[in-house]
Amino acid sequence: MNLVDVLLAGATLGGLYALVAMGLTLQYGVARIMNLSYGEFLIAPAFLAYVLVVQHGASPLAVLVLALPLGFALQWAVYQLLLTPLVRRTGAGPQLEVDSILATFGLLFVVQGVMLVAFGGNYHSYGYLSVPVQVLGSTVAANRLLVLLVALGLGAGLYLLLTRTRIGTVVRAVAVAPRFAPLVGIDVRRTAALAFGLGGALVAACGVLVSMFLPFSATMGTMFAMKALIVVIMGGVGNLMGCLLAGLLLGFAETLVASFVDPGLTLAVNYALFLLVLLLRPAGLFGRAAR
């Protein structure tokens, strides 16, 4: 196995990890909601894609475009209806994290239950863009390359949005100092809802992309949420660039170990890297300590 193969496989896997985690970092970093039902909102759009593609012959790319606003609207509504009362009650203090974990934990079972009733516990899978593409003499599946490109595109785009625009500055202000943001006239709750919805749009897009090449079932959401959480914490909560970097780092590490040492050790390397980052930089790669 040559180096280009390894780099390419690492980059596509890393891109997938980063993409899975980006929505969560916005939701957790800005809205301060530890959304445990995150994985279910990744699987739900995968089912949407499955139904539209397999039963109605739609193009998965069209579903991807549809999923973005749909995911935003859904998660925005979840924030407004389910989470706003919690935010109000706790005054967005530390208690909010505990309460939101419990609330979204419940939501996890509701969404999962609905999917189980609708689709059963079976695995579902369809193929799209499962064709080889040659990159620098190495072969890679087009759908995985697409994931990497979307991850890079969304990561860079959102990074620019957050650092270069007024609304981005507002979002960052809420992320860094939610208590003081109102002093300069920022509506914290509206901004948090916006960030939460944005996270929803990202996770929905991710679900559609994942459905193109990974088999999924109604109960697989938790696995994705776990992976996302590791990447988010490694990258620094609320930091998109950190998310991208942490995802790629894990992807490269796993692929290197699988190629040159033993594929059985990928999980071990994953958690070793996670521990190392936590030991050296407890707030994550790009995180600021003691916010």
Next chain:
Amino acid sequence: MSAYSKRTWLRRAAAAAALALCAPLAPAQEAPKSVRIGWAIAKTGPNAGGTATTVTPNYQMWVKEINAAGGLMLKAHGRRVPIEVVEYDDRSSSEEAVRATERLMTQDKVDFVLPPWGTANNLAVGPTYEKHGYPLLAVNSITDKAPQLVKRWKHAFFFLGTGAQYAQALIGYLDEARKAGRIGDRIAMVHIADGFGVDLASAARKAAGQHGFTLAYDKSYPVGTQDMTPILNEVKGRDADVFIAFSYPPDTMLITDQAQVLGFNPKVMFTGVGTQFPMYKKKFGAAAEGVMGPGGVDFDSPAIQDYFKRHQAASGQEPDRFASTVQYAALQVLQQAIERVGKVDRAAVTQEIRTGRFDTILGPVQLDNQMFTNLWWVGQWQNGEFYGIAPSSKPGAKPALLPKPAWKN
């Protein structure tokens, strides 16, 4: 003395006559309203996928068909008695499976209990079945420990063989192919780092050594692996004619998909659980031509064709081509055992399962030492069906497609 004995005799005769008259009436009065059958299976959690593919459709179809015919024929009561189901979700956890099974037996007091999906959970509930004297018809459970377990568990029946049997049959079959000069002696093997994968890999490793094969690659990968490219690229460079993956459904899909993309086309490609699933057929269709896996079905058998039709009609999905047919046959065994005994008598039913000969969709089934081993060990996709190819001596066996044809994109 004689008068006394005569009177006694008369009295006894009268009593006997009265009893004989009452006899047909009395049991009819005690006939149960229903035969209660319980199951605790995974509706959620990591086992839910396998359960929904192989277990739930068969359990439900079996009950539906019996009740449509009026119920189980209990001849001791002289009538048919419908089945009533008590169901729990074990959430894929073995603790929960044990708890729910115990509850079914002691609180719900069901008459029979059907087991969950997966080797680990079948083994976890085994002691509970044994303690309460319920027959355990373990189908979705492949363990090398089965021959030892049946010595301790007099109520346990294993229907899907042992890991070693699959591995030995596969390597033995490859040996035949090598002797015929159709493949070389290098094998590349990967397995999932979990019960089923580890068992089969260690058995295959041993068998490969005995038959003089060279293992060009022999590694494991963890559950939940989302990219097989590194493994496949590595295996591609090892110049092996045979690629074996003892995998679970999601990784089986991944390996097939990515092997196709990478243009990795060994002469023999064998993937694990999932190769036989309807999802696999739906996704890969003609591209799967020549892929091998454990299990297989004799599609030329009318009973099997009929079963596939009924399964499709009852659940809207096809059965899998590995455990589904065996699962249904095991339920037929239970049904016939109960009907032969003619009443809800678990000890007698268990004894009947142990020694009886039953007529099922797989043909006649008779357990040997509480195990059923007249199975297909290796199957292969040929013209859109997953036919049994090994043991090659079994009636209905198809000759293998070797070498595997190129991927059709």
